[in-house]
Amino acid sequence: MKTIHVNNKAESNFVQVLSLIMLLLLYLCNNTCKAFSVIRYSNVQRRALINNYEKNIFSSSFISSPVTTRLFESSSSQEGSTKNKQNEEKTEEEKAALKAAREARKAEKQRLAAEKKALKAAKKAAEEKALEIKEVNYLSEDEEDTYEKMGDYSTIMSRSQTSRQFLDISSITSSSLDNNKDVWIRGRVHSIRIKGGSCFLVLRQNSYDTIQATFFKQKDDAEYSQKMIRYLKQLSLESIIDIKGTIVPANVKSCTVDNAEVQIQRVYGVSKANPILPFLVEDAARSEAEIESSQQTDRPYPRLGQELRLDNRWLDLRTPANNAIIQLKSAICQLFRESLYSQSFIEIQTPKLIQGESESGAGVFTTDYFGKVACLAQSPQLYKQMCISSDIQRVFEIGPVFRAENSNTRRHLCEFTGLDIEMSINEHYQETLHVLHNVFKHIFNGLEDKHANLLSIIREQYDSSPVIFTDEPCIIHWPEAMSMLKELGWGDELGDELNDLTGAQELDLGKAMKEKYNTDFYIIDKYPSSIRPFYTMPDPTNPLYSNSYDIFLRGQEICSGAQRCHDPTLLKDILATKGITDIEDGVLAKYIESFTHGVTPHAGAGIGLERVLFLYLGLDNVRKASLFPRDPNRCCP
Numbered sequence: 306m307k308t309i310h311v312n313n314k315a316e317s318n319f320v321q322v323l324s325l326i327m328l329l330l331l332y333l334c335n336n337t338c339k340a341f342s343v344i345r346y347s348n349v350q351r352r353a354l355i356n357n358y359e360k361n362i363f364s365s366s367f368i369s370s371p372v373t374t375r376l377f378e379s380s381s382s383q384e385g386s387t388k389n390k391q392n393e394e395k396t397e398e399e400k401a402a403l404k405a406a407r408e409a410r411k412a413e414k415q416r417l418a419a420e421k422k423a424l425k426a427a428k429k430a431a432e433e434k435a436l437e438i439k440e441v442n443y444l445s446e447d448e449e450d451t452y453e454k455m456g457d458y459s460t461i462m463s464r465s466q467t468s469r470q471f472l473d474i475s476s477i478t479s480s481s482l483d484n485n486k487d488v489w490i491r492g493r494v495h496s497i498r499i500k501g502g503s504c505f506l507v508l509r510q511n512s513y514d515t516i517q518a519t520f521f522k523q524k525d526d527a528e529y530s531q532k533m534i535r536y537l538k539q540l541s542l543e544s545i546i547d548i549k550g551t552i553v554p555a556n557v558k559s560c561t562v563d564n565a566e567v568q569i570q571r572v573y574g575v576s577k578a579n580p581i582l583p584f585l586v587e588d589a590a591r592s593e594a595e596i597e598s599s600q601q602t603d604r605p606y607p608r609l610g611q612e613l614r615l616d617n618r619w620l621d622l623r624t625p626a627n628n629a630i631i632q633l634k635s636a637i638c639q640l641f642r643e644s645l646y647s648q649s650f651i652e653i654q655t656p657k658l659i660q661g662e663s664e665s666g667a668g669v670f671t672t673d674y675f676g677k678v679a680c681l682a683q684s685p686q687l688y689k690q691m692c693i694s695s696d697i698q699r700v701f702e703i704g705p706v707f708r709a710e711n712s713n714t715r716r717h718l719c720e721f722t723g724l725d726i727e728m729s730i731n732e733h734y735q736e737t738l739h740v741l742h743n744v745f746k747h748i749f750n751g752l753e754d755k756h757a758n759l760l761s762i763i764r765e766q767y768d769s770s771p772v773i774f775t776d777e778p779c780i781i782h783w784p785e786a787m788s789m790l791k792e793l794g795w796g797d798e799l800g801d802e803l804n805d806l807t808g809a810q811e812l813d814l815g816k817a818m819k820e821k822y823n824t825d826f827y828i829i830d831k832y833p834s835s836i837r838p839f840y841t842m843p844d845p846t847n848p849l850y851s852n853s854y855d856i857f858l859r860g861q862e863i864c865s866g867a868q869r870c871h872d873p874t875l876l877k878d879i880l881a882t883k884g885i886t887d888i889e890d891g892v893l894a895k896y897i898e899s900f901t902h903g904v905t906p907h908a909g910a911g912i913g914l915e916r917v918l919f920l921y922l923g924l925d926n927v928r929k930a931s932l933f934p935r936d937p938n939r940c941c942p
C-alpha cells in the first residue's frame with residue numbers, strides 16, 4: 306500500500322473541514338447547544354470532545370498536532386472578542402436599564418419573602434391568641450360559665466365570698482363516689498405527669514393527704530383540651546391550685562385516697578411556686594434507711610443536710626413526718642392541759658422580761674429596758690411560786706424559756722417551750738411526783754390512743770416504739786443511781802458522787818433501768834444540793850442532798866423539779882452559800898418578800914416540751930422537734 310504524505314497546508318485545510326463537518330453533524334442531531342459550546346471549551350475540553358469523533362478515523366498523533374490546537378485557540382479568541390465587542394456596543398442607558406431590571410427582580414423577590422414571613426407570623430399570633438390563658442377573677446359561682454376553665458386567679462384580696470364549698474381530701478370516703486357531684490378541692494401540686502393529651506396530677510393537702518386528678522384530651526372540644534394541657538404543663542411542684550371536678554372510682558396505690566380520683570373540669574392557680582426549689586419535698590420525706598439502701602444503686606437518693614433543711618424550714622415542714630411532729634407537739638400540750646385541768650390546776654402567763662436572773666447557774670440573755678438592764682426569763686420559776694403565795698394553789702404554764710448557754714449539742718436549744726407546774730403540798734413533795742406521773746401517763750397513753758395516725762406517719766420516716774412505763778412512779782434515790790453506775794464501770798469518774806451526771810452516764814443508767822425495772826420512764830430523787838438551784842429545799846437529814854428530782858425518758862432528762870424553799874431565812878442562807886448576795890433590789894427581793902407574808906409549802910417542776918417530743922419519737926436531734934429552732938449558731942429563720 307502506498308503511503309500518502311500530507312504537507313502542513315493540506316493538514317491545516319483538512320482539520321478545518323473536519324471541524325465544520327463535526328459542527329454540522331452535532332447540529333443535525335439536534336444538539337445545537339453542545340455544538341456552539343465547543344467553541345467556549347478550554348483546550349483540554351476541546352481535545353477530549355474532538356477525540357470522541359476522531360479516534361476511529363485518525364491516529365492520536367494526527368489529532369494532537371499543533372495545527373489542531375491552534376485552530377481551537379483561534380476560535381476561542383474570536384468568541385471572546387465578539388462578546389467584548391457586544392458589551393462595548395451597549396449604551397449607558399441600556400446598562401442602566403439592565404441594572405434597574407435586576408434590582409426590580411431582586412426587590413420583588415424580597416417583597417414576596419417578607420409577605421410570606423408576615424403571613425406566617427400572623428397565623429402564629431392568631432393561634433397564640435386562640436390559646437391565650439387569661440387571668441381569672443373568680444367572684445361568683447353563678448357567673449362561672451363566663452370564666453375561662455383554666456388560668457391563674459387574680460390575687461385573692463377578699464373581693465367577694467362565693468358559694469363554693471371546698472372538700473377536704475381526708476373526708477373522701479366510698480360514699481363520696483355515689484353522689485356524682487362536682488367538687489372543689491384546693492391543694493398543692495405534689496407531682497404531675499403529662500404525656501400527649503393525658504395528664505395525671507397528685508394533689509396534696511396538710512402535707513399528707515393526697516388524691517389523683519386526671520385530664521384527658523376531648524375530641525369534641527380540641528381547643529379547650531389544647532389550652533388545658535398547655536396550662537397544666539405550666540404548673541410547678543408545690544404550687545397551690547383549685548380543682549373542680551367529679552370524683553370517680555379508680556385504683557390509685559400511690560395516694561392516700563386509693564379508691565378514687567378527680568376528673569378535672571376546671572383548674573385555677575392560687576399561688577405559684579418557683580420552678581426550682583432548694584430541695585424536693587419528696588427527697589426530704591425519705592427515711593434514713595431508704596436513703597442508705599439506695600446508695601449502691603444507679604439512682605441514689607440525696608441526703609439533705611440539717612442546715613439546708615433549717616434554712617428552708619417551711620419546705621422541710623411540708624414533709625408528712627415533720628408536719629406530723631409539729632401536730633403531735635400541739636397534742637402533747639393539749640394532753641398536758643387536760644390532765645392538769647382534771648387535777649384542779651389553772652393556767653397562768655408569767656412575764657418574760659424580768660429584772661435579774663430567775664435561775665442561778667444558767668446563762669441569761671439581757672436587753673435594754675428603757676435605760677435599765679432586763680433579762681429574758683430563764684423560767685417562770687419565781688412567778689409560779691409567788692402565785693402560791695397569792696393563794697392560787699395549783700398553777701401551770703406553757704411558754705417560752707430562754708437559756709444563753711453555748712451548748713452545741715443535739716439536745717440543747719437556746720429557746721424552748723417550757724411546761725411548768727407549781728402546787729401547794731400538805732406534807733411531802735412526793736405528792737407532786739404522783740401528779741407528774743399522772744400527767745405523763747395521760748400524755749403517753751393519749752398519744753398512742755388518740756393520735757395513732759400521726760404516730761404512724763412519723764414512724765414511716767423516723768422509727769420508734771411506744772414508751773414503756775410503770776403504772777406507779779418508778780423512783781430511785783441518788784445513792785442507788787451511783788451504785789448502778791459503779792456496776793457499769795463508772796466508779797473512777799464519779800469522784801465524791803456529788804457531781805451532776807454526764808450525758809453518757811445518763812444513757813448507760815437508762816439502759817440499766819430498762820433492764821432492771823423494764824421501764825423507759827423513771828425518776829431519780831435526792832440530788833446533791835450543790836448542783837441544784839438556790840430555791841431547792843435541802844434534805845432534812847443530810848444537807849448534802851436535797852428534796853429535788855429529775856425525770857428521765859429513754860435515758861435522758863426531760864424534767865427537773867423540787868420542793869421549794871419557802872422559808873425566807875433559810876432561803877437567804879442558801880443564797881449566801883451559793884454566792885448570790887445582790888438581793889436588795891429587783892425580782893429576787895420581791896420574791897423573798899412574798900414569802901414573808903405567809904406562803905404554803907409547795908413543790909413543782911419544769912419540763913422541756915421539745916425534749917419530751919424528740920425522745921418519745923426517738924429522733925436524732927431536738928431541732929426536729931422545734932418549729933424554728935434557736936441554738937448558738939442560729940437565730941434565723
